[in-house]
Amino acid sequence: MLNREAFFGFTWVPHFTSVINWTLRLGLGLLQQVVPIATPWLAIIDHSIDIGTKKALVVLRVPLAALVIRGSAICLEDCECIGLTINDQINGDTVAADLQTIFMQAGLPTAIIKDGDYTLNKGVNLWQDKHDTVVPVIYDVGHAAANILKKEFENNGPYLRFIAMINQGAKCLRQTDLAFLTPPKLRGKGRFLSISTLGKWAAKMIEVLAIPASHRSSPILARLREVLPGFHKLKRFVQRFAAMTVVVARMLDILKNKGLNHGTAEQCSQLLASLPNRSKALSGSK
Numbered sequence: 001m002l003n004r005e006a007f008f009g010f011t012w013v014p015h016f017t018s019v020i021n022w023t024l025r026l027g028l029g030l031l032q033q034v035v036p037i038a039t040p041w042l043a044i045i046d047h048s049i050d051i052g053t054k055k056a057l058v059v060l061r062v063p064l065a066a067l068v069i070r071g072s073a074i075c076l077e078d079c080e081c082i083g084l085t086i087n088d089q090i091n092g093d094t095v096a097a098d099l100q101t102i103f104m105q106a107g108l109p110t111a112i113i114k115d116g117d118y119t120l121n122k123g124v125n126l127w128q129d130k131h132d133t134v135v136p137v138i139y140d141v142g143h144a145a146a147n148i149l150k151k152e153f154e155n156n157g158p159y160l161r162f163i164a165m166i167n168q169g170a171k172c173l174r175q176t177d178l179a180f181l182t183p184p185k186l187r188g189k190g191r192f193l194s195i196s197t198l199g200k201w202a203a204k205m206i207e208v209l210a211i212p213a214s215h216r217s218s219p220i221l222a223r224l225r226e227v228l229p230g231f232h233k234l235k236r237f238v239q240r241f242a243a244m245t246v247v248v249a250r251m252l253d254i255l256k257n258k259g260l261n262h263g264t265a266e267q268c269s270q271l272l273a274s275l276p277n278r279s280k281a282l283s284g285s286k
Contacts, residue, residue, distance in 0.1 A: 027084075034082045036107030040064045042138075043109035044079070045099070045120065047090065055090050059083035059102050064110060072259040082106040095123020100130065111136040115143035141255055145248050146192040152244070153192075158237035161230070166198075169227045178223065181208075199245030202238045205231065247271050 041063045048056040059082050066078040083102030087094050103109070112135055114120050124137060153159040166183040173182040184197040209231060211221060225231070231238070251268045258264050 027081075031081065031084060034080075034106050037061075037063070040110040042111050042113055043082075043103075044113045045124075046114065047117065047120065054086050054088055057083070057085045057087070057090075057095060057098050059099070059106075061106060061109070067259070070259075071261070073255070073257050074259075090119055092119060092122030092126050095119060096126035096130075099123065099127040103127075108133065109135060111138055113138045113140060115140045116147060142193060142252055145252055146190065146195070149195055149245065149248060150192040153195075153241065158234055159241065162202075162234050162238065162241070165228060165230060165234075172227045178220065178227075181205075181224065196245040196249030199242040199249070203242040203246065206235065206238060206242070244275055247274060 041061050044060040044062060046058055048058065060079045061082045062074055062078050062080075066074055070078065083098070083106070085098040085102075087098075108131075112124060114124065114137065116139060128135065163186070167186075170182050170185070173179055183201050184194075186198065187194060205228070209221065209225065209228075251271050254264050254267055254271075
C-alpha cells in the first residue's frame with residue numbers, strides 16, 4: 001500500500017472539491033494576468049457545447065512564431081487561454097461585447113480563426129465594425145470540409161435512404177451478438193464533422209456483404225442482410241460516399257497533424273484528385 005506521507009510529504013489528502021476550487025482560482029489568476037504581447041499572434045475562438053443552460057466562449061492566443069518554429073500543426077503548449085466568458089444567452093451582440101473586453105486586455109490579434117457558426121460570424125463582424133483596422137478571419141479547415149460534405153450529401157436522395165436504413169438497422173443490431181457491427185451513432189448537430197466514421201463503417205460493410213452466400217458464416221450474413229435491406233441496391237452510392245468521406249478524413253488528418261506546407265499541400269492535392277471530377281467536395285476545395 002502506498003505510503004502517502006513518504007510519497008507526498010503530508011499525511012492528509014485534500015477533498016476533491018478543494019482541488020477544483022484551487023484549479024479555478026489558478027485559472028482565474030492566469031486570465032487576470034493576460035497582457036498584450038509584442039509579437040504577432042492568432043486568436044482561435046469557439047463556443048463550448050451547451051453546459052446546462054449556459055455556453056462558454058473561449059479565446060486562445062497562438063504566436064505566429066510558434067507555427068514557424070514547430071513547422072507542423074500547433075500543440076496545446078503553443079496556446080494560451082486569454083479569454084473565457086459564460087453566458088445564458090448567446091448572440092452576435094454578446095460575442096462582440098466579449099471579444100471587445102478580451103481584446104482590450106490582450107491586444108489585437110493578427111488574424112482570427114473560427115468555424116462558420118452564424119453567431120460567431122455575426123459577433124466577429126459586429127466587433128470588426130467598431131475598429132478601423134480590419135483583422136483577417138480564417139475559416140477552420142475541419143468545419144470547411146464538413147460544410148462541403150454537407151452540401152454534397154444533405155439533400156441527396158440515396159444518402160437519405162441510406163441514413164434511414166442504417167438508423168433502423170442499428171436498432172436491430174444493438175443488444176445482440178452482432179452488436180459489433182452496429183453503425184456509428186450520428187450526431188444530431190454537426191454530424192458531418194464526424195461523418196467519416198460512418199464512411200469507414202460503410203466501406204467495411206461492402207466487404208462483409210460481398211462474401212459469397214456459400215461461406216460458412218452465411219447464417220450471420222443472412223441476418224445482416226435482413227437488418228440492412230436494400231444495402232446492395234445502394235452499393236454504388238455507398239462506395240462513392242465511403243470513398244469521399246475517407247479521403248476528406250485523410251486530408252484533415254494530414255493538415256491537423258502536419259500543418260499546411262508545400263509537402264502537405266501536394267499530398268492533399270493527390271488525395272483530392274481521386275474524387276469524382278463533378279463532386280462538390282473537389283470543386284469546393286479549389
